[in-house]
Amino acid sequence: MLRYLLEKEFKQFWRSKAMIRTVLFLPFTSLIIYPLVASFDIRNVKLSIVDNDKGMYSQQLIEKARSSGYFRITDVSGNYRQALKSIESNKADIILEIPLNFERELVRNGQADLMVSANAVNGNKGGLGTAYLNQIISDFNTGIRTRLQQNPDEPIIPSMEILPLYRYNPSLDYKVFMIPALIIMMLTQMIGFLPAMNIVGEKERGTIEQMNVTSVKKFTFILAKLIPFWVAGYLVLTIGILIAFFLWKLVPVGFIGTIFIFASIFILAFSGFGLVISNYASTVQQAMFMMFFFVMTFIFMSGLYTPVANMPEAAQWFSNLSPLKYIIEVLRLIYLKGSSFLQLLPQFLALCGFAIFFNTWAVLSYKKSD
Amino acid sequence: MKAVTAQHIKKSYNGVQALKGVSLEVEEGEIFGIIGPDGAGKTTLFRILTTLLLPDSGSAMVKGFDVIKAYKLIRRKVGYMPGRFSLYHDLTVVENLRIFASLFNTSIEENYDLIKDIYQHIEPFKKRRAGALSGGMKQKLALSCALIHRPEVLFLDEPTTGVDPLSRKELWEMLKKLKKQGIAILVSTPYMDEASLCDRIALIQHGIFLKTETPQKIIAQFENILWSVHSKQMFQLLKDLRSNPHVLSCYAFGDTHHITVEKKKAAPHEAAITIAELEAFLKEKGHLDIKIDPIQAGIEDSFLELANK
Numbered sequence: 001m002l003r004y005l006l007e008k009e010f011k012q013f014w015r016s017k018a019m020i021r022t023v024l025f026l027p028f029t030s031l032i033i034y035p036l037v038a039s040f041d042i043r044n045v046k047l048s049i050v051d052n053d054k055g056m057y058s059q060q061l062i063e064k065a066r067s068s069g070y071f072r073i074t075d076v077s078g079n080y081r082q083a084l085k086s087i088e089s090n091k092a093d094i095i096l097e098i099p100l101n102f103e104r105e106l107v108r109n110g111q112a113d114l115m116v117s118a119n120a121v122n123g124n125k126g127g128l129g130t131a132y133l134n135q136i137i138s139d140f141n142t143g144i145r146t147r148l149q150q151n152p153d154e155p156i157i158p159s160m161e162i163l164p165l166y167r168y169n170p171s172l173d174y175k176v177f178m179i180p181a182l183i184i185m186m187l188t189q190m191i192g193f194l195p196a197m198n199i200v201g202e203k204e205r206g207t208i209e210q211m212n213v214t215s216v217k218k219f220t221f222i223l224a225k226l227i228p229f230w231v232a233g234y235l236v237l238t239i240g241i242l243i244a245f246f247l248w249k250l251v252p253v254g255f256i257g258t259i260f261i262f263a264s265i266f267i268l269a270f271s272g273f274g275l276v277i278s279n280y281a282s283t284v285q286q287a288m289f290m291m292f293f294f295v296m297t298f299i300f301m302s303g304l305y306t307p308v309a310n311m312p313e314a315a316q317w318f319s320n321l322s323p324l325k326y327i328i329e330v331l332r333l334i335y336l337k338g339s340s341f342l343q344l345l346p347q348f349l350a351l352c353g354f355a356i357f358f359n360t361w362a363v364l365s366y367k368k369s370d
Numbered sequence: 371m372k373a374v375t376a377q378h379i380k381k382s383y384n385g386v387q388a389l390k391g392v393s394l395e396v397e398e399g400e401i402f403g404i405i406g407p408d409g410a411g412k413t414t415l416f417r418i419l420t421t422l423l424l425p426d427s428g429s430a431m432v433k434g435f436d437v438i439k440a441y442k443l444i445r446r447k448v449g450y451m452p453g454r455f456s457l458y459h460d461l462t463v464v465e466n467l468r469i470f471a472s473l474f475n476t477s478i479e480e481n482y483d484l485i486k487d488i489y490q491h492i493e494p495f496k497k498r499r500a501g502a503l504s505g506g507m508k509q510k511l512a513l514s515c516a517l518i519h520r521p522e523v524l525f526l527d528e529p530t531t532g533v534d535p536l537s538r539k540e541l542w543e544m545l546k547k548l549k550k551q552g553i554a555i556l557v558s559t560p561y562m563d564e565a566s567l568c569d570r571i572a573l574i575q576h577g578i579f580l581k582t583e584t585p586q587k588i589i590a591q592f593e594n595i596l597w598s599v600h601s602k603q604m605f606q607l608l609k610d611l612r613s614n615p616h617v618l619s620c621y622a623f624g625d626t627h628h629i630t631v632e633k634k635k636a637a638p639h640e641a642a643i644t645i646a647e648l649e650a651f652l653k654e655k656g657h658l659d660i661k662i663d664p665i666q667a668g669i670e671d672s673f674l675e676l677a678n679k
Contacts, residue, residue, distance in 0.1 A: 004472035008461065015460050152626045206456040210515070213420050213450040215442060 002214060005224035022194070023232050027239040030186040035167060035175045038182075038305075045129040048075035048083045055103035061140050065096065070132045080115075087119050094118045094129050104143065104202035140155030168253075168336045179250055180331035181304050183240040184266075184324065188298075191233040191267050193291055196274035199225055200287040203278075218366065220281050226271050233267050234260075253338030259331065261341070265351045266327040273323070279365040298322040303329070323354040371435050373398045373523050373554030374419060379428035381414055388414040390577040391428065396523075396554055396570075401545055403568030404558040405669070411577040412558040413453060416527045419556070420450045433522055436491055449521035453528040455508050459501030463492055466500050467518060469645065474519035484551065485514045488544050490498040506537035514545070524548065530564065542567050562670040573673050580676040585669060592667035594618065594630035594675060595641045599648075601657040610655045616643040621674060626661075628671060 013019050047065060051058050065071050075092045077083040086092040097115040099105075105112040116133055120126035169176050173233035199222070202208040211221060241259070244250040252259060274291070300317070302308075302324035308316055319325050326347040333339040341348070374396040379623075381389045388397045396402045404412050417423040419430055421441035430437045432444045457466045464478075467489075471478050482489075492507050493516070500511060509529060516524060526545075530538045542564070546557055557568065565571045565585045573580040573588070581588060601607045604627070611620040611629055618630045632642040645662045652660050667675075 001473065004469060008458070008465075008469050011460065011465065012460050160601065205459070206452060206454045207455075207458055208456075209422065209452050210450075210456040210470075211473075212422055213445055213448065215445045284662050 002220050002224055005216065005220065006227060009224050009228045023190070023236060026186055026189060027236050027243060030182050031179065031240055031243040033079070033247065034182050035178055038178055042125055042128040043070060045071050045089065045125065045132070046074040046093045047071040048077060048086050048095045049073055050077050050080055050083045050095060050097040052100040053102035055097050057103045057106060057144070058098045061098070061241050064140055065133065065136050068132065068212065070129070072111055093125060094133060096133065107148070110148075145297050148291065175248060176250060176336065179248055180335040181328045182236065184328050184331055185299070185304070186240055187233055187237055187263065187267070188270060188295060188324065189237050191229050192270045192274045192295065194227045195225055195271055196278040196287050196291055197284055199275070200281050200284050204283050213325055222275065223257040229271065230267055234263070237263050250335065252335045254334035254340065258344070259334055262327060262330045262344070262348065262351065265348065265355055266323065267325050269351055269355035272355060272362050275362035276358055276365060279362060298324045301325060305309070323351060326350045371398070372396060373400070374430070374432050374556065376419065376430040376656070377417070377428055378589040379418060379425045379430060380545045381423065381426050388577050389425070392408075392577070394572060394581055394582060395581065396556060398554050399549055399552045401549055401557065401567070403557045403565055404556065404574055405560070405562060405565050405571050405673070406574035407560055410574045411534050412574060413527055416525050416556070416558060420448055420525050422446060428429070446519070447522045449516035449519070449524045451512050451516040451526045451529060452496060453531060455512060456510060457500050457515060460499060462497050462499050463503070464496040466511060467515055470515045471518045476519055478518065481518055481520050484520055485517050487547055488517070489514045506533055509533055509537065509541065513541075517548070522553060524553050524555045526555065528558055528560065530559055530561060562668070562673060565669040571669075573676060575677050580673070588669060588672050589667055592675060595633060596665055596667050596671060597629050597631060598623070598626040598663050598665045599629055600626045600659070600661040601652060602659050603657060606655075607652070607657060610652060610657070614648070614651060616641075619674065619678060623670070628665070630675070
């Protein structure tokens with residue numbers, strides 16, 4: 001019985017051009033384009049320079065900022081007020097004002113002031129841009145100190161330097177952090193959205209009616225719906241891992257089999273969630289909106305973009321209810337840190353819990369809707 | 371054994387009573403028509419009898435099996451064709467047929483003789499997707515799919531709604547052939563003119579069976595005196611006829627109006643008003659070309675009479 005239904009599902013699957021496109025394009029767009037776009041690395045900050053001094057030191061400072069790679073000098077203004085206008089018209093993000101007699105003050109008094117003001121509408125850009133600029137200025141400062149300290153007999157002014165060591169992601173590459181999570185996003189769409197749409201589609205068209213008068217068991221019918229998407233899910237996951245390897249040179253530090261074990265549990269849990277939705281929705285449109293709402297919530301709660309620890313305490317508690325949180329955590333840990341299955345046991349148990357919960361709910365709500 | 375029996379079936383949706391205690395008996399090898407307007411409860415009754423819906427109260431048996439307890443057995447024995455085309459649009463004609471055959475552990479070849487007459491019409495298009503068929507062909511495919519497992523009872527929910535007159539005629543001829551194979555057929559329709567094609571009919575309105583009889587008997591039991599009236603101003607005529615105290619009811623029937631006329635108290639077979647008197651009454655109202663004839667009642671007249679009781 002199951003065999004005939006599966007035959008039908010696969011026939012319909014391959015016959016629908018939209019489906020095939022989704023399966024093929026989803027991994028490629030997710031893993032080729034998103035990592036480039038979804039990056040928190042701040043680059044190309046537009047810098048406006050107000051150089052009142054026009055001396056050698058100020059020229060050196062400007063040159064240092066320009067050559068850092070973080071900044072593009074998009075505006076050079078005569079005074080601060082003009083520079084502010086360029087921020088208002090979005091021509092610049094940050095103003096660096098060098099005061100009159102900057103060089104003279106520096107050499108004579110050993111001290112000079114600089115002003116940095118940043119547009120903080122995009123707080124991230126303003127904050128990080130300012131931090132980069134500070135770094136450049138303090139580098140410049142150290143350079144000047146050594147140069148001004150002509151006399152080798154003079155005692156060296158002690159200074160401290162911090163050399164951070166970034167474990168597991170030495171170059172702080174944002175892509176490395178995002179790609180494992182993007183693989184999961186892709187899987188979520190494949191095994192959550194699509195089967196739910198498919199089942200509700202049969203409801204909407206009335207074809208489920210014709211199936212119900214046959215002696216097919218409901219369980220068999222639903223299993224036949226899910227299996228093709230499970231297969232597609234594994235396919236997409238494999239393609240994703242391959243793209244991560246070939247394009248981004250990203251190899252999981254941990255055991256690749258662990259990824260598949262966790263993916264299986266996640267697939268079971270999330271397709272159960274899709275079934276719950278399909279039991280409550282009577283049209284594809286309703287199912288779409290319900291699914292969209294929950295998946296959005298799960299994503300924002302999952303720590304995909306912002307660390308869970310950043311959230312207020314109540315939200316942190318709520319984030320435990322997002323199955324995405326655990327699987328994203330797991331994939332990042334396996335990919336970057338090489339965690340073993342035993343180390344990931346809490347996440348495994350949580351995902352098993354979700355799988356039992358959603359599938360039980362799906363079975364119960366299915367009977368009710370009869 | 372009766373093909374289908376039902377006793378006092380009731381069903382409500384959110385407080386609206388769709389069926390208010392319906393009972394019926396269908397003999398083997400009989401075409402049983404359930405005739406009534408939209409929203410009368412026809413589909414609800416069909417869904418209960420095909421085990422898709424649970425009744426609130428009452429009981430029903432199909433081929434001697436209870437629709438609630440033995441629903442699995444019944445599903446093997448009945449064929450159901452819903453009012454809405456419910457086959458897979460993205461599968462071809464032959465694929466649709468094959469999947470439903472496989473789900474009943476049979477094959478197209480095994481039961482080909484049963485569907486042959488119907489399927490022959492669409493066989494030239496068997497590689498075409500079901501969604502691309504015309505309305506009449508869809509109907510034939512749906513009927514083939516409902517028959518592919520050789521059901522003993524066939525339920526057809528409004529099979530002729532939205533189908534052209536020629537296909538309607540063909541369908542009824544097919545049903546007659548199926549009947550000869552011993553299949554009991556329950557068919558619902560809103561078209562009164564199809565009643566005479568059934569062996570027995572039940573007239574349904576607001577979830578109640580008004581009457582269950584052979585079409586001939588239902589017509590014979592028509593109690594009132596029936597005339598058809600025609601004039602040049604049909605709309606005004608309807609109003610004027612209704613204003614006459616001797617006219618009990620008046621309905622528009624195509625190009626004439628059908629009226630029932632009050633009877634004489636002393637002689638119950640004679641009308642309280644003569645045709646000439648009525649004609650004079652209408653002339654006074656300014657009607658031209660008046661034609662009044664006594665006529666035989668049809669099913670629709672009977673339905674209206676029963677519905678107004």
